[in-house]
Amino acid sequence: MTAVHLAGVDAAPHPPDDDLVLDVRDLRMRYGTVDVLHGVSFTARRGEVLALLGPNGAGKTTTIEILEGFRMRSAGEVRVLGADPGRGDERWRSRLGVVLQSWRDHGKWRVRDLLSHLGDFYAPYSTDRVRRPWPVDELLATVGLAAHADKRVHQLSGGQRRRLDVAVGIVGRPELLFLDEPTVGFDPAARREFHELVHRLADLDSTTILLTTHDLDEAEKLADRILLLAGGRIIADGSPHELARRVAGDAEIRWSRDGERFVHAAADATGFLRELFRQHGDAVQELEVRRASLEDAYMALVYEQESGARTGAAARVWQTGDER
Numbered sequence: 001m002t003a004v005h006l007a008g009v010d011a012a013p014h015p016p017d018d019d020l021v022l023d024v025r026d027l028r029m030r031y032g033t034v035d036v037l038h039g040v041s042f043t044a045r046r047g048e049v050l051a052l053l054g055p056n057g058a059g060k061t062t063t064i065e066i067l068e069g070f071r072m073r074s075a076g077e078v079r080v081l082g083a084d085p086g087r088g089d090e091r092w093r094s095r096l097g098v099v100l101q102s103w104r105d106h107g108k109w110r111v112r113d114l115l116s117h118l119g120d121f122y123a124p125y126s127t128d129r130v131r132r133p134w135p136v137d138e139l140l141a142t143v144g145l146a147a148h149a150d151k152r153v154h155q156l157s158g159g160q161r162r163r164l165d166v167a168v169g170i171v172g173r174p175e176l177l178f179l180d181e182p183t184v185g186f187d188p189a190a191r192r193e194f195h196e197l198v199h200r201l202a203d204l205d206s207t208t209i210l211l212t213t214h215d216l217d218e219a220e221k222l223a224d225r226i227l228l229l230a231g232g233r234i235i236a237d238g239s240p241h242e243l244a245r246r247v248a249g250d251a252e253i254r255w256s257r258d259g260e261r262f263v264h265a266a267a268d269a270t271g272f273l274r275e276l277f278r279q280h281g282d283a284v285q286e287l288e289v290r291r292a293s294l295e296d297a298y299m300a301l302v303y304e305q306e307s308g309a310r311t312g313a314a315a316r317v318w319q320t321g322d323e324r
C-alpha cells in the first residue's frame with residue numbers, strides 16, 4: 001500500500017505520553033482463517049473525539065472490543081491509557097466507560113437504584129483529579145432521565161433506555177469512553193442533547209471518546225477526527241472538513257438569472273462568485289454553494305478501496321496533520 005502523507009505530518013511534534021490515550025500500531029485480527037484487521041494504526045489524545053466509520057463488517061466492533069480488553073488481538077502493539085488492554089487490571093478498567101450496542105439486563109431495577117449500585121463499584125478508584133462516581137442526581141439530569149428516576153428499567157421507552165445505557169457508561173467518570181452507535185433510537189431533540197453531552201465530556205472533562213456510527217451527519221457534528229476503516233485498514237484519518245476537501249475539491253454553485261437556472265463546479269468558489277457578481281450583480285438570484293460533504297468523501301474513499309481490492313491496485317491512505 002502507498003501511504004500519501006500530507007505536508008507537515010512528519011514534522012508534527014509527538015504529544016507527551018500522558019496525553020496519548022490510545023496508541024494502536026499494526027493491529028491485526030484473524031477469526032479462524034479469515035483476516036479481518038490487516039494492520040490498523042492510529043492514536044488519540046486526551047479530550048479528542050474520534051469517529052470510527054466504515055461499511056458493515058469492516059471490523060469496527062472488533063477493533064473497539066480489542067481496545068476495551070474484551071477480545072484478544074492476533075498481533076500488533078496496543079496501548080490504552082498506557083496499558084495493554086489484554087492485561088488491564090480493575091483500576092485500569094475503572095478509567096474506561098463502555099456503551100455497547102444493546103444492553104437488555106436489569107429490567108426490574110429502578111433507574112436511580114441501578115446507577116447508584118453501579119456507581120459504588122467506582123468509589124474505590126476516586127482520585128483528587130477525578131471524583132468517582134458521578135453523583136446520581138446530577139448524572140440523571142445530565143442524561144435527561146431525572147423525571148424517570150423511579151421507574152423500573154423495563155418501563156422505559158427505547159430512547160430513554162438508550163439514555164440509561166449512556167448513563168451506565170459514564171457513571172464512573174471515564175477518562176476514555178467507547179460509544180457503539182450511541183444514538184440509535186433517539187428522537188431529534190434527544191440526539192441534540194446527546195451531542196451537547198459529548199462536547200461537554202470532551203471539552204470540560206477532557207474525556208477521550210471513540211464512537212462508531214453509520215450516521216455521517218452525526219460523525220461530522222461530533223468528531224474532531226474521522227477514522228475510516230475499510231478492507232481491514234484505516235484508509236483515511238483526518239478532520240471531517242479536511243477529508244471532504246481533499247477527496248472532492250470542487251464546490252457546486254447554483255444560481256438563477258432572468259428566470260434561467262445555472263450550475264457550475266469551481267475549485268475556487270470565492271473567485272468564481274466575485275466574477276459572477278461583477279458581471280451580473282443584482283440579476284444573480286437563488287444562489288446556493290454546495291461543498292463536498294463527508295458523505296461524498298466516505299463514498300469516494302470506500303468505493304476507491306473496494307474497486308482497488310477487486311483489481312489489486314494499491315489504495316491511498318489520506319492522513320492529515322492535527323488541525324486543532
Ligand SMILES: Nc1ncnc2c1ncn2[C@@H]1O[C@H](COP(=O)(O)OP(=O)(O)OP(=O)(O)O)[C@@H](O)[C@H]1O
Binds near residue numbers: 056058
Ligand atoms: N466472533 C467472531 N467470529 C468470527 N467472525 C467474526 C466474529 N466477530 C466478527 N466476525 C467477522 O469479522 C468481520 C468484522 O466484524 P465487526 O462486527 O467487527 O464489523 P463492524 O465494522 O462492527 O460491522 P457493523 O457495521 O455491521 O456493525 C465480519 O466479517 C464479521 O463477520
